Structures are given as structure tokens and as C-alpha cells.
Amino acid sequence: MNxxxxxxxxxVSQxxxxxxxxxxxKSHFTHEYVDRRTGAQWSCNSLFDAFAHYRWNHPGNSRLAFNPGNCSMSNxxxxxxxxxxxxxxxxxDSxxxxxxxxxxSWGGVIAGNATWLKANKIGLASxxxxxxxxxxxxxxxAPALRSKHLRFNSGMTKVYSLCWRRRQIDLLAEMSLTQSDSSQTIACSRLVPIGGGSVLHRHLGQFGVGVNSKPCWINFP
Structure with missing residues (x-):
């Protein structure tokens, strides 16, 4: 099934x-938990609020000119x-x-993946x-997706997702810069699927809603 x-x-459409x-x-998606690593309490009262509280600590990159950060905007x-x-x-290939x-490096999965990438540099672009x-x-x-040699782990799936021309990652930066409420999120929700790796997937999974219903929304680890 495609x-x-x-x-x-x-x-699915329903x-x-x-x-x-x-x-x-404000009732279906109220949630809270304590981060076991820091002891900090996290909570949200809606899916948009969960998005607004998104955190992923990422390093900066001088070659690509972005700074380190942890919020939805910097990501x-x-x-x-x-x-x-x-x-x-x-x-x-270089x-x-x-x-x-x-x-x-952004996704925090450099170990192991770096060794594989360097060993398989030839033909990587292709x-x-x-x-x-x-x-x-x-x-x-497609043969490319069914090949037994295709590396498919938490690192390379990030790369493949970013290569996918139909993904909606640019929407995140636009929403972060222009929206102060959830009206844009609701307007875009019919256009932007959710799935593994997204902030909605992470919190919907805790709520027990059908998180595997659609592919990707915004590909965060």
C-alpha cells in the first residue's frame, strides 16, 4: 500500500x-511528566502547547551558519x-x-554512523x-528502498527524511516566526501529516491516540 x-x-481521513x-x-491532550534526567516537570494543555514546549538540544554549525539551540525555532x-x-x-560524494x-551531529547520533558513512563515501551521493x-x-x-544493503537506522532515516522533497520542515521555521497562537496549526493540520520522529508523535503516543496513522510531520528525534 502506498x-x-x-x-x-x-x-484515515476521518x-x-x-x-x-x-x-x-484543552481537555483531550492535557499531559505532564517529570524529566528523570533533570527533575524538571513538563506539561502541556493542548497539542499546540506541546509543540510550543518542544525541546531538542542541538549543536551549532559554522559551515552552515546556524547557532546551537534547543527550541522549535532554532531547530x-x-x-x-x-x-x-x-x-x-x-x-x-565528499x-x-x-x-x-x-x-x-544535529541529531546526536554521530557514533557508529560516522564510521559507516566514511567507509561508504563512494556512491553516497547517488x-x-x-x-x-x-x-x-x-x-x-523501488529497488533503492528494498535493497538489503540500505542502511536504515535512527541516523540515516534523518538524512532520508531531509532529502524528501515533500516534507514540510520549512513550515516549522515559518510557524515559529509568524504565529503566536494555534490558528495556523489548525489551518495546516490537514496538509501536514504526523508520524514517527515528530513532536506530535511523541506526545500523541503518550496520550494513546493513533500515532501511526500517517507518515511524517516535522522530523525531530
């Missing part, structure tokens, strides 16, 4: 419609820079290696291009 077929299923209407709910800038870098490989390593083409076409049977 993405288009799945999204056309009645129960869930999307329900979520669009409930994003501002949005970082992801946009990383995506643009991957969009301009032009078949160059550039592909640098771009992929920078994604690993690999990423073939994976990108298959994802853009929605072709789940």
Missing part, C-alpha cells in the same frame, strides 16, 4: 478531520540549513559525506539521490 492509497482510506478540529482542545533554522545542503550535492555527518527519487514518487517497491 501513501496515496493509505491516505484515501475512510478511517482521523485527520478529527485531529484538525481538536488541535486546540527549524538548523533543519532548513541541513535540508538545503542535502539538496545541493550535485553528485559529489559533499554528501559532509552533509550527512552534519545531520548526524544512494541519497535514488532514495529521494523513490520517496518523492511514493514508490515503496
Amino acid at each position: 501513501r496515496q492509497t493509505y491516505l484515501a482510506l475512510p478511517h 482521523f485527520t478531520d478529527w485531529l484538525a478540529a481538536e488541535l486546540d482542545s 527549524g533554522f538548523a533543519l532548513t540549513a541541513l535540508r538545503k545542503d542535502l539538496d545541493n550535492l550535485n553528485g559529489n 559533499r554528501a559525506l559532509d552533509a550527512a555527518l552534519d545531520v548526524m 544512494l541519497l539521490k535514488s532514495v529521494q527519487a523513490a520517496m518523492d514518487a511514493g514508490d515503496e517497491l
Whole structure:
């Protein structure tokens, strides 16, 4: 089943419609927990509030000119820079290696992945291009995606997601800069799916809502 077929299923579209209407709910998505590492208490009273409280500590990158940070806005800038870098490989394996390593650094998954990337530098740009083409076409049977040699772990999935031309990462930076309430989130909710790796996925999973209903929203670790 490909993405288009799945999204056309009645129960999937019904869930999307329900979520669009409930994003501002102050009752369905109230949640809190204590961070065991820091002892800090985290809470939200809506899905947009969960997004507003998003935190991921990421390093800066002098080559791509973004600063370290931890909020949705700084991560949005970082992801946009990383995506643009991957969009301009032009078949160059050295550039592909640098771009992929920078994604690993942002995501905190450099260990192991760096060794693999350096060992597989030759042909890396071509690999990423073939994976990108298959994802853009929605072709789940593409040889590039079904190859037993395709590395598919928490590091490379970040790279593949950033290569995907249909993803909506730029939306994050735009929303962070322009929106002070959840009206834009609700307006965009029909256009921006949710899934593994996103802030909505993380909190919907704790609420017990159907988090696996759709692919990716904003690809955070």
C-alpha cells in the first residue's frame, strides 16, 4: 500500500478531520511528566502547547551558519540549513559525506554512523539521490528502498527524511516566526501529516491516540 492509497482510506481521513478540529482542545491532550534526567516537570494543555514546549538540544554549525539551540525555532533554522545542503550535492560524494555527518551531529547520533558513512563515501551521493527519487514518487517497491544493503537506522532515516522533497520542515521555521497562537496549526493540520520522529508523535503516543496513522510531520528525534 502506498501513501496515496493509505491516505484515501475512510478511517484515515476521518482521523485527520478529527485531529484538525481538536488541535486546540484543552481537555483531550492535557499531559505532564517529570524529566528523570533533570527533575524538571513538563506539561502541556493542548497539542499546540506541546509543540510550543518542544525541546531538542542541538549543536551549532559554522559551515552552515546556524547557532546551537534547543527550541522549535532554532531547530527549524538548523533543519532548513541541513535540508538545503542535502539538496545541493550535485553528485559529489565528499559533499554528501559532509552533509550527512552534519545531520548526524544535529541529531546526536554521530557514533557508529560516522564510521559507516566514511567507509561508504563512494556512491553516497547517488544512494541519497535514488532514495529521494523513490520517496518523492511514493514508490515503496523501488529497488533503492528494498535493497538489503540500505542502511536504515535512527541516523540515516534523518538524512532520508531531509532529502524528501515533500516534507514540510520549512513550515516549522515559518510557524515559529509568524504565529503566536494555534490558528495556523489548525489551518495546516490537514496538509501536514504526523508520524514517527515528530513532536506530535511523541506526545500523541503518550496520550494513546493513533500515532501511526500517517507518515511524517516535522522530523525531530
